[in-house]
Amino acid sequence: MSVSFAKLSFLVLALMFLVVDRPSSCLELIDDKFVYRNFQDHKRDTFLHNRFKKGFAWGVATSAYQIEGGWNEDGKGPSIWDTCSHQGGHVFMNHTGDVACDSYHKIAEDVAILKDLGVTYYRFSVSWSRLLPDGTLNHPVNKHGLAYYHKLIDALINANIEPVVTLFHFDLPQALQDIGGFENRQTVQHFLYFADFCFREFGQKVKYWVTINEPYVYVLFGHEYGLIAPNLKLPSQRSFNIAHNLILAHARAWKRYHERYGQEQQGLVGMAFSTIWAEPMTQKAADLEAANLFMQMTVGWFARPHYHSDYPDEMKEYIEKHTDIKLPEFSPQEKEQILTRSCDFYGLNHYMTVMVKERGNEMPGQMFDPETVRSEIDRNWIVKEGYYTIVPWGIRKALNWIHKHFHGPAIIVTENGMPHVGYDVNLEDQDRVEYMTAYINEVMKAQLLDGVDVRGYFAWSLMDNFEWTHGYMMRFGLHYVNFTDPARPRMARASAKAYTEIIQDNGFPSKVREDL
Numbered sequence: 332m333s334v335s336f337a338k339l340s341f342l343v344l345a346l347m348f349l350v351v352d353r354p355s356s357c358l359e360l361i362d363d364k365f366v367y368r369n370f371q372d373h374k375r376d377t378f379l380h381n382r383f384k385k386g387f388a389w390g391v392a393t394s395a396y397q398i399e400g401g402w403n404e405d406g407k408g409p410s411i412w413d414t415c416s417h418q419g420g421h422v423f424m425n426h427t428g429d430v431a432c433d434s435y436h437k438i439a440e441d442v443a444i445l446k447d448l449g450v451t452y453y454r455f456s457v458s459w460s461r462l463l464p465d466g467t468l469n470h471p472v473n474k475h476g477l478a479y480y481h482k483l484i485d486a487l488i489n490a491n492i493e494p495v496v497t498l499f500h501f502d503l504p505q506a507l508q509d510i511g512g513f514e515n516r517q518t519v520q521h522f523l524y525f526a527d528f529c530f531r532e533f534g535q536k537v538k539y540w541v542t543i544n545e546p547y548v549y550v551l552f553g554h555e556y557g558l559i560a561p562n563l564k565l566p567s568q569r570s571f572n573i574a575h576n577l578i579l580a581h582a583r584a585w586k587r588y589h590e591r592y593g594q595e596q597q598g599l600v601g602m603a604f605s606t607i608w609a610e611p612m613t614q615k616a617a618d619l620e621a622a623n624l625f626m627q628m629t630v631g632w633f634a635r636p637h638y639h640s641d642y643p644d645e646m647k648e649y650i651e652k653h654t655d656i657k658l659p660e661f662s663p664q665e666k667e668q669i670l671t672r673s674c675d676f677y678g679l680n681h682y683m684t685v686m687v688k689e690r691g692n693e694m695p696g697q698m699f700d701p702e703t704v705r706s707e708i709d710r711n712w713i714v715k716e717g718y719y720t721i722v723p724w725g726i727r728k729a730l731n732w733i734h735k736h737f738h739g740p741a742i743i744v745t746e747n748g749m750p751h752v753g754y755d756v757n758l759e760d761q762d763r764v765e766y767m768t769a770y771i772n773e774v775m776k777a778q779l780l781d782g783v784d785v786r787g788y789f790a791w792s793l794m795d796n797f798e799w800t801h802g803y804m805m806r807f808g809l810h811y812v813n814f815t816d817p818a819r820p821r822m823a824r825a826s827a828k829a830y831t832e833i834i835q836d837n838g839f840p841s842k843v844r845e846d847l
């Protein structure tokens with residue numbers, strides 16, 4: 332991948348979409364039915380009135396560095412995000428997560444808004460270096476960190492909310508980065524000890540585990556493009572090595588859980604994969620192939636080993652033919668002992684659809700593209716803040732792709748949401764109401780019409796928070812947070828109320844929603 336050029340063209344694209352005048356609303360009423368504006372296929376895009384199957388899991392998601400604050404309190408060790416944000420120059424206006432939403436001191440407030448929402452699941456992450464300050468068990472565990480998570484988990488359970496715990500959401504302990512991060516196999520071992528520690532400590536109360544969040548983004552954006560922590564610009568070969576170790580780290584943790592804890596604790600261990608949908612530009616074989624390659628090299632790269640014990644063939648062939656990278660190999664023993672069906676659920680994080688075609692002599696499209704592929708954003712689509720597209724049917728197609736390629740696995744939508752940019756209070760986020768309505772409706776179609784085993788939907792995010800390089804400027808919250816007020820008050824947006832209604836209805840029973 333010619334990265335710097337790809338990066339540049341990606342940024343140009345992002346800017347272009349910021350200035351193009353696009354409609355901001357996505358649903359409209361046609362013949363008494365809601366369809367998505369700007370979409371041509373009315374059969375595909377017509378709103379479905381029905382309910383999800385019984386037991387569907389409704390939740391919201393956050394992550395430790397993005398909400399907790401208390402960055403150096405009570406013995407917490409630094410993470411790579413503390414380093415990155417304190418260094419300056421990496422984050423919008425040099426914002427930091429030092430205080431963030433102050434969730435480290437606001438368990439009661441967070442649980443109260445979760446209760447008001449009516450969710451039955453809350454996905455949050457534990458900060459590895461809050462529990463193990465240098466990332467290892469070579470030094471004493473931080474008792475205060477442990478007490479914080481026990482208190483949070485207990486408060487959730489008392490409120491009838493299932494905790495869904497992510498072990499690693501981008502915030503690697505700095506001490507482990509100092510030994511080379513996930514490029515060093517020792518970090519894989521420390522991750523296993525950390526995971527084992529969490530299973531042992533919290534496993535009586537926690538039944539859902541996400542080992543690693545978005546390894547694709549963490550590896551490429553953090554280690555090759557230098558955009559997020561640890562802000563490295565390593566050659567591609569090293570990204571593939573790091574990715575390989577992350578895949579093994581998950582698989583080892585999964586195996587450990589089922590060997591030592593599963594029988595007694597009866598929980599599930601999955602991973603959250605960034606899942607862009609690549610729509611072929613035309614039905615020509617070359618474009619179908621390009622779209623498939625895109626999916627294999629973004630999703631298949633990290634997920635396929637857990638379902639089919641190896642990397643995708645398309646990816647192996649592509650790498651051999653078009654690059655001088657040596658794709659690491661899984662040993663026969665790894666394939667047999669730790670990779671077979673090593674994911675109890677596929678965690679689907681979804682924010683984007685792209686149109687994909689075979690690339691001739693044209694420039695590369697976006698930074699996700701392999702050399703032979705060009706991805707674009709359709710000019711009719713609504714695009715939020717550069718590259719978050721609003722293409723509701725994209726999530727249904729992504730769900731179907733996962734269903735087809737990985738033996739119909741259990742899937743949980745572990746993240747889906749839409750950003751606003753700015754500091755305004757803006758509690759009337761009608762566009763987000765429409766976004767959620769449309770996307771959740773597509774998830775329901777996948778479940779009811781297509782037979783995809785999708786078991787839950789978690790909105791990103793419970794509240795505005797530290798959006799990585801965009802700092803507090805980019806807001807995904809169902810609750811607005813005032814970051815200039817030391818009390819960090821949370822205020823429900825219209826989308827929070829709309830989500831509560833959808834949850835209460837378990838979908839969209841036949842009444843037409845008057846409020847849209």
Ligand code: NOJ
Nearest residue numbers: 394544545680746791798
């Ligand atoms: C996915 C990441 O997991 C999350 O941390 C981030 O805030 C959202 N995408 C929105 O960009």
